[in-house]
Amino acid sequence: MLTISNLQKVYPNGTKALNSISFTVDQPQVIAIIGPSGAGKSTLIRCINRLVEPSAGQIMLDDVNIASLGRRDLRKARRRMGMIFQEYNLVDRLTVMENLLSGRLGYVSFWRAWRRNFPPDDVRAAFKLLERVGLEGYQDTRADALSGGQRQRVGIARALMQAPDLLLVDEPTASLDPKTSRQIMRLLVELVEEQGTPALVNIHDVALAQTFSDRIIGLRKGEIVFEGTSQDVTEDVLTDIYGEEDWSLTIRKANGEDRGDDQTQGKNNGYLREAATG
Amino acid sequence: MSPSLPDQTPAPPRWNRLRMIENPALRYGLLCLGVVYIIWSIGVLEINWHRISTGIPRAGNMFVRMVPPDFTRWSLLVKGVLESVQMALAASFFGMLLAIPLGICGAVNLVPKPVYFVARTLIILSRTFHEIIIAIFFVKIFGFGPLAGVLTLIVASTSFISKMIAEDIENMTPGQLEAIRATGASFPQLLLYCISPNVLPRFLGVSIYRLDANVRHSTVVGIVGAGGIGQVLAATFSRYDYDFSLAILMAIVSLVFLGEFFSSWVRGYLR
Numbered sequence: 137m138l139t140i141s142n143l144q145k146v147y148p149n150g151t152k153a154l155n156s157i158s159f160t161v162d163q164p165q166v167i168a169i170i171g172p173s174g175a176g177k178s179t180l181i182r183c184i185n186r187l188v189e190p191s192a193g194q195i196m197l198d199d200v201n202i203a204s205l206g207r208r209d210l211r212k213a214r215r216r217m218g219m220i221f222q223e224y225n226l227v228d229r230l231t232v233m234e235n236l237l238s239g240r241l242g243y244v245s246f247w248r249a250w251r252r253n254f255p256p257d258d259v260r261a262a263f264k265l266l267e268r269v270g271l272e273g274y275q276d277t278r279a280d281a282l283s284g285g286q287r288q289r290v291g292i293a294r295a296l297m298q299a300p301d302l303l304l305v306d307e308p309t310a311s312l313d314p315k316t317s318r319q320i321m322r323l324l325v326e327l328v329e330e331q332g333t334p335a336l337v338n339i340h341d342v343a344l345a346q347t348f349s350d351r352i353i354g355l356r357k358g359e360i361v362f363e364g365t366s367q368d369v370t371e372d373v374l375t376d377i378y379g380e381e382d383w384s385l386t387i388r389k390a391n392g393e394d395r396g397d398d399q400t401q402g403k404n405n406g407y408l409r410e411a412a413t414g
Numbered sequence: 415m416s417p418s419l420p421d422q423t424p425a426p427p428r429w430n431r432l433r434m435i436e437n438p439a440l441r442y443g444l445l446c447l448g449v450v451y452i453i454w455s456i457g458v459l460e461i462n463w464h465r466i467s468t469g470i471p472r473a474g475n476m477f478v479r480m481v482p483p484d485f486t487r488w489s490l491l492v493k494g495v496l497e498s499v500q501m502a503l504a505a506s507f508f509g510m511l512l513a514i515p516l517g518i519c520g521a522v523n524l525v526p527k528p529v530y531f532v533a534r535t536l537i538i539l540s541r542t543f544h545e546i547i548i549a550i551f552f553v554k555i556f557g558f559g560p561l562a563g564v565l566t567l568i569v570a571s572t573s574f575i576s577k578m579i580a581e582d583i584e585n586m587t588p589g590q591l592e593a594i595r596a597t598g599a600s601f602p603q604l605l606l607y608c609i610s611p612n613v614l615p616r617f618l619g620v621s622i623y624r625l626d627a628n629v630r631h632s633t634v635v636g637i638v639g640a641g642g643i644g645q646v647l648a649a650t651f652s653r654y655d656y657d658f659s660l661a662i663l664m665a666i667v668s669l670v671f672l673g674e675f676f677s678s679w680v681r682g683y684l685r
Binding site for chain 1: 587589590592593594595596597598599600602603606607608611612614615
């Protein structure tokens with residue numbers, strides 16, 4: 137699905153944010169990217185959909201090299217990648233429904249977007265997603281009237297409206313309280329499984345990463361220093377990623393299974409695809 | 415305190431506030447310069463007590479001739495007022511229209527650098543000159559009358575509104591732009607779904623304010639011959655028709671009052 141090879145980013149001021157990053161995402165799972173502030177987590181995520189221009193390397197989404205696309209093709213490729221942000225980044229003065237439908241902008245013409253005249257399938261998918269993320273009936277509420285957790289649910293729904301092949305998630309819980317954080321992560325995990333869409337999730341909370349991800353990538357100073365499952369994360373690994381510290385209380389207890397994944401796996405029933413057929 | 419250390423009582427801690435200018439010579443030097451400057455500028459005023467003493471009775475004479483205001487030539491008055499209002503409305507409308515593209519091009523976070531510099535240069539240039547100077551230009555080019563006045567006010571409104579739009583766009587948090595760009599939206603769609611919801615309330619507010627300002631300015635640009643009630647006013651002054659002048663001034667005051675009232679009423683709705 138996604139193969140990144142030798143990805144590099146050097147900012148104009150000379151900072152080397154990413155240094156020869158390579159990894160592959162080949163199954164629908166949650167991949168957590170952990171690492172200290174400034175390790176390049178955000179840059180990595182933003183290079184993949186080119187909100188940040190990579191300096192060198194290949195980003196293959198199926199057989200398209202995103203790193204070398206022109207403007208028009210880049211827009212087409214961006215439609216296939218849904219993005220979720222730390223600060224939700226909803227358009228505050230628009231309603232929840234308008235925010236959701238903005239996920240379909242890549243597929244409709246300017247005039248249809250102007251008149252808010254989206255295809256019925258899009259509207260149907262939007263209502264279904266609203267219900268799925270627990271915001272039924274909120275379609276006409278303005279985004280700035282929602283709480284943090286609700287906003288992030290809208291953010292997730294907007295990304296899923298794109299019926300994406302890949303989710304790019306940048307610190308989804310960093311602005312939320314611990315309980316809401318867990319709810320949001322659980323929702324994300326469930327949706328990844330329901331829709332069969334892999335998600336790359338930047339997260340600085342190691343315990344959350346261990347609880348909710350299938351695979352963890354550790355980043356330090358722009359380089360991958362760890363790759364493995366939650367069980368592989370030991371005190372030595374954390375010391376390698378973050379530096380010397382007492383990690384004994386950070387690592388998730390072996391049986392602390394609060395993830396609650398009782399969903400059937402990999403049904404691959406994107407809401408839009410489902411709406412189109414039903 | 416141990417007796418073996420008798421002379422080690424610590425000195426009381428000293429603290430002085432941080433001065434904005436650390437060097438005392440520079441600090442007091444600048445102060446002296448300031449005082450000299452004030453004295454010098456008062457000297458420039460050349461207050462001529464003789465002219466003031468003759469001016470006061472002349473002012474009294476003028477005010478006496480002003481009352482009662484003369485409304486007999488009301489048709490001329492109404493025509494002038496209507497022309498001013500028309501000028502203000504037309505200028506605001508075209509100003510709003512022109513300000514949208516110029517404002518977008520003047521936002522550094524939306525457009526390439528060269529476009530930004532051209533747009534900003536245009537905005538700055540048209541803000542450099544006061545309305546009166548622009549009006550004089552247009553009167554020289556297009557002759558006396560409201561056309562020159564409307565063009566003047568369009569230039570002024572466009573630069574004012576576009577500057578506000580550009581700054582409003584630049585003040586947006588980059589996150590919303592990122593989010594909409596990440597969906598694969600085109601630039602026009604970005605304007606629709608991100609820029610316009612954020613900027614529209616302020617755009618309308620500023621435009622209404624500008625309409626109100628245009629009503630005021632339309633009375634002024636007439637004085638250099640650019641049409642409207644101001645042109646009528648200037649004519650009455652030069653013919654010593656002070657009673658008609660007062661009538662016109664009263665009309666202008668009520669017009670501006672109405673404009674002010676209308677604009678605050680509308681802006682109340684926009685909030």
